[in-house]
Amino acid sequence: MRNVWVVATNTFREAVRDRVLYNLVFFALLMMGAAVLVGQISIGIEESVIVSLGLTAISVIGIFIAVFIGVGLVSKEMDKRTLYALLAKPVERWQFLLGKYGGLVMTLAVNTGAMAVGLYVVLWSVKHPLERSDWYVLMAVYLILLKLGLVVALAMLFSCFTTPFLAILFTVGIYIAGVFAEDLRTMQAMDITPATMKLLRGISYVLPNFENFNVMGAVSHARGVPASLVWHDTAYTIVYAGIVLIGAAMVFSRRNLK
Amino acid sequence: MKSGKITAWLLGAVILVGFAGVWRLQRNIDHVKSSIDVEQDQLAFRSGNLVKKLSLEYAPLMAAIYWTRVVQYFGEKHRLHQTNLDLLWSLLDITTTLDPHLMPAYRFGSVFLSDSPPRGAGRPDLAVELLERGIKENPDQWRLYQDLGNVYYFDAKDYPKASAAFAEGSKNPNAMIWMKVMAAKIAAEGESPETSYFLWLQVYQTTTDPMVKENAELHLKLMKVELDLKEIDRLANKYEKQNGHRATQIGELVQAGLLKELPSDPEGYPYVLGEGGKAELNLDSPMLEKQLLEKNR
Amino acid sequence: MFLWALLLANSGAGSALTGRYGFSKNRNMLNPAIEIENLSKEYPFGFLHLKKKRSLESLNMEVQQGEVFGFLGPNGAGKSTTIKLLMRLIFPTSGTARILGKSIEDVSMHQQIGYLPEQPYFYDYLTAAELLDYFARIHGLKAGDRRERVERMLKKVGLETAKKLQLRKYSKGMLQRAGLAQAILHDPEVVVLDEPMSGLDPLGRREVRDIILELKKEGRTVLFSTHILSDAEMLCDRVGVIVGGKLRGVGTPREIVGIQAQGMEILFELPGPAGEKKLALLERATKTGERYRVQLPEAELYGDLDELKAAGARILSVAQLKPTLEEFFMNLVEADRAQANAVEVSSQ
Numbered sequence: 025m026r027n028v029w030v031v032a033t034n035t036f037r038e039a040v041r042d043r044v045l046y047n048l049v050f051f052a053l054l055m056m057g058a059a060v061l062v063g064q065i066s067i068g069i070e071e072s073v074i075v076s077l078g079l080t081a082i083s084v085i086g087i088f089i090a091v092f093i094g095v096g097l098v099s100k101e102m103d104k105r106t107l108y109a110l111l112a113k114p115v116e117r118w119q120f121l122l123g124k125y126g127g128l129v130m131t132l133a134v135n136t137g138a139m140a141v142g143l144y145v146v147l148w149s150v151k152h153p154l155e156r157s158d159w160y161v162l163m164a165v166y167l168i169l170l171k172l173g174l175v176v177a178l179a180m181l182f183s184c185f186t187t188p189f190l191a192i193l194f195t196v197g198i199y200i201a202g203v204f205a206e207d208l209r210t211m212q213a214m215d216i217t218p219a220t221m222k223l224l225r226g227i228s229y230v231l232p233n234f235e236n237f238n239v240m241g242a243v244s245h246a247r248g249v250p251a252s253l254v255w256h257d258t259a260y261t262i263v264y265a266g267i268v269l270i271g272a273a274m275v276f277s278r279r280n281l282k
Numbered sequence: 283m284k285s286g287k288i289t290a291w292l293l294g295a296v297i298l299v300g301f302a303g304v305w306r307l308q309r310n311i312d313h314v315k316s317s318i319d320v321e322q323d324q325l326a327f328r329s330g331n332l333v334k335k336l337s338l339e340y341a342p343l344m345a346a347i348y349w350t351r352v353v354q355y356f357g358e359k360h361r362l363h364q365t366n367l368d369l370l371w372s373l374l375d376i377t378t379t380l381d382p383h384l385m386p387a388y389r390f391g392s393v394f395l396s397d398s399p400p401r402g403a404g405r406p407d408l409a410v411e412l413l414e415r416g417i418k419e420n421p422d423q424w425r426l427y428q429d430l431g432n433v434y435y436f437d438a439k440d441y442p443k444a445s446a447a448f449a450e451g452s453k454n455p456n457a458m459i460w461m462k463v464m465a466a467k468i469a470a471e472g473e474s475p476e477t478s479y480f481l482w483l484q485v486y487q488t489t490t491d492p493m494v495k496e497n498a499e500l501h502l503k504l505m506k507v508e509l510d511l512k513e514i515d516r517l518a519n520k521y522e523k524q525n526g527h528r529a530t531q532i533g534e535l536v537q538a539g540l541l542k543e544l545p546s547d548p549e550g551y552p553y554v555l556g557e558g559g560k561a562e563l564n565l566d567s568p569m570l571e572k573q574l575l576e577k578n579r
Numbered sequence: 580m581f582l583w584a585l586l587l588a589n590s591g592a593g594s595a596l597t598g599r600y601g602f603s604k605n606r607n608m609l610n611p612a613i614e615i616e617n618l619s620k621e622y623p624f625g626f627l628h629l630k631k632k633r634s635l636e637s638l639n640m641e642v643q644q645g646e647v648f649g650f651l652g653p654n655g656a657g658k659s660t661t662i663k664l665l666m667r668l669i670f671p672t673s674g675t676a677r678i679l680g681k682s683i684e685d686v687s688m689h690q691q692i693g694y695l696p697e698q699p700y701f702y703d704y705l706t707a708a709e710l711l712d713y714f715a716r717i718h719g720l721k722a723g724d725r726r727e728r729v730e731r732m733l734k735k736v737g738l739e740t741a742k743k744l745q746l747r748k749y750s751k752g753m754l755q756r757a758g759l760a761q762a763i764l765h766d767p768e769v770v771v772l773d774e775p776m777s778g779l780d781p782l783g784r785r786e787v788r789d790i791i792l793e794l795k796k797e798g799r800t801v802l803f804s805t806h807i808l809s810d811a812e813m814l815c816d817r818v819g820v821i822v823g824g825k826l827r828g829v830g831t832p833r834e835i836v837g838i839q840a841q842g843m844e845i846l847f848e849l850p851g852p853a854g855e856k857k858l859a860l861l862e863r864a865t866k867t868g869e870r871y872r873v874q875l876p877e878a879e880l881y882g883d884l885d886e887l888k889a890a891g892a893r894i895l896s897v898a899q900l901k902p903t904l905e906e907f908f909m910n911l912v913e914a915d916r917a918q919a920n921a922v923e924v925s926s927q
Binding site: 207229230233236250252253256257259260263264266267270271273274 | 290293296297300301303304305307308310311314315354
Binding site for chain 3: 026027030031034037038041042104105106108109110111112113114115116278280281
């Protein structure tokens with residue numbers, strides 16, 4: 025387990041020095057700056073727009089980072105063979121995977137945190153004393169982080185057995201599917217047989233449901249998020265990401281490196 | 283390698299258990315979310331033009347997606363028996379801005395925007411706006427004139443405009459003859475049960491949208507009830523004239539030979555004579571509820 | 580008494596220099612360092628993965644403790660495949676292998692092994708010092724020990740000045756050296772190097788050679804693969820030749836070649852026209868510029884040298900004439916190709 029921590033910290037160090045990350049975060053902050061402008065135009069819903077746009081920026085940029093760096097974590101290492109020297113050391117492959125995952129989650133946490141700070145700065149500049157209800161934004165950001173944790177696990181899974189390009193494609197695909205997973209369950213389309221309905225329902229549970237983490241509507245209108253949702257979502261991510269990582273470890277353990 | 287195989291099976295089992303956990307958690311989350319979801323009706327962008335710009339070249343695809351959302355939205359509201367359809371107009375507005383030729387959107391929208399609650403949004407004005415856009419973009423679609431006529435006739439109760447709509451639509455060489463007939467009839471008489479029944483029948487017979495069909499069927503049934511009750515009342519009056527006192531049960535009308543058999547409403551429940559010998563729906567009939575809603579418009 | 584002191588000094592000095600623990604206990608003079616039994620590797624390829632490509636066929640090989648073993652073969656012969664199988668980067672289709680008596684499936688055994696991959700590439704944004712520190716931590720070395728070792732390794736491979744530079748700025752040679760450093764950082768008993776000389780300039784190659792010799796002096800086992808024959812001849816105690824996925828021969832470079840030196844060759848210069856007349860040798864010599872080259876049987880060497888000495892010739896070099904591994908190699912490859920063609924022809 026110590027090895028996992030070592031790999032994690034190294035991954036974090038490597039990721040944090042990658043300039044791409046800074047560009048992305050900068051872009052997110054830019055978006056938030058733009059939110060202020062948009063807020064100026066729409067009277068009376070300034071804060072709502074800022075929060076909505078800000079959370080959207082954090083989510084979108086976060087997904088970008090999660091997918092591209094998540095895929096890169098394993099794929100790039102295999103491609104460029106940085107992996108070879110490491111795996112010849114007394115470290116198990118699953119430790120490597122878990123460490124990578126941990127490192128990236130740490131990176132994401134830092135980035136998301138930075139963007140959240142940016143969002144609060146913008147919010148504060150518009151509305152000087154921050155009220156209690158503004159802390160709900162933090163909860164929304166936390167939920168986004170949970171979502172990213174899940175996406176990263178999926179990205180790693182796919183990068184364990186396909187090329188980087190396909191892995192990105194699959195991850196994005198699953199993400200989109202996951203966003204609509206909930207709709208699948210309450211499908212109100214015309215000629216669906218009960219059997220098909222059951223099948224769709226089953227699929228909707230198997231797919232990762234990203235709608236769970238979406239509280240933008242409530243938070244942008246300064247309405248609270250129930251604590252039970254936060255606990256449940258945390259548990260959901262842990263369990264689901266756990267499954268995905270186990271799968272990834274199983275695949276990776278048997279993989280012949282080129 | 284034996285231990286490897288055992289580990290593999292074990293992990294497989296863990297994964298399965300994990301999915302069971304996921305399922306369980308998801309249900310809990312759904313439960314929590316539904317309690318805060320009441321306020322979750324959200325449309326980030328209400329401007330159709332904005333959405334269109336954001337869609338780049340993919341506007342028709344986005345239109346399809348939004349159209350799906352309309353159906354989902356409406357279906358969900360229907361399922362939960364919720365009656366506020368605030369977002370319906372915005373969704374339809376965006377959908378038809380993204381793809382002005384998406385006929386189902388216009389036809390569906392016109393019905394459920396104008397129909398009164400709980401079936402629709404109760405906004406015939408918005409329905410007219412939607413249809414007029416549709417007509418402008420699709421001038422050869424005479425059915426839109428039919429829908430426009432229906433909106434004016436049934437919900438806006440503006441008979442001159444209704445007649446004008448039917449007349450305009452009838453000019454299309456593909457239009458059915460009855461459009462012309464209806465135009466004249468409405469111009470002359472305004473509202474009449476035969477006209478109403480006929481128009482709804484047209485919708486019922488020609489629509490491919492199941493929800494529209496269901497709605498039309500409901501209206502037809504209500505109309506039938508109204509007509510039936512009128513007829514029974516007429517016969518009851520005749521009975522009174524013949525026998526000097528009012529019948530208290532339908533059966534007496536049958537005995538008197540005025541009715542061949544016990545008449546039933548479209549749901550199969552026999553009509554009854556209520557207070558003062560007036561024809562009424564059977565207390566057990568589901569039509570009663572619908573009729574009450576209709577009366578409370 | 581003297582012996583006892585010597586023993587103490589030996590083991591004491593040994594651990595101070597190399598920090599080995601339990602090394603002497605594990606060392607069983609009889610066990611080979613690396614044992615490979617019937618190792619095979621097949622790759623499926625082609626449409627629907629129906630065809631199979633045999634990149635390694637039933638390899639049986641042993642590397643003894645303390646020896647430098649050269650793994651020779653042309654590109655694609657299976658050298659890298661074998662090494663990757665040993666390192667558990669790929670999995671065998673059949674067969675087993677053991678390193679220091681433990682199965683290759685035992686990951687903890689990697690603590691005793693150092694590995695330098697072919698064309699190494701490391702994390703762009705780390706410095707060499709950070710990279711080595713990272714690997715040292717994986718090996719479980721404590722902080723103080725780590726620092727000291729990393730310093731020592733960097734010095735050993737000559738990267739001391741570049742240690743604060745990010746690895747993406749390193750030249751190929753520098754990367755190779757960093758790779759070497761991480762391979763021996765943790766004091767492994769067995770060092771496995773995959774094409775350690777590739778891409779290096781002569782100076783770099785010399786440095787690597789020196790390091791390998793040093794490793795040998797420290798008593799470690801070194802297995803390295805190369806297709807550069809002169810390196811193998813110079814460094815290896817024994818050599819294994821692999822062509823087309825099959826082992827063609829194992830033995831000392833001399834055994835492989837199979838014949839003794841055929842003769843000698845002398846390179847010399849003559850001081851002036853005066854000496855030219857006297858030498859009978861000159862008839863057999865070839866002249867290039869000012870230099871003469873003459874080949875003669877070994878038995879005649881000292882006689883001829885005396886002759887040249889008397890003539891006042893300046894001896895530039897005296898070398899053995901022998902068919903090299905190169906020729907042995909070429910013959911094998913040719914034979915292989917001929918066989919492959921024959922098979923192709925017969926199957927048509």
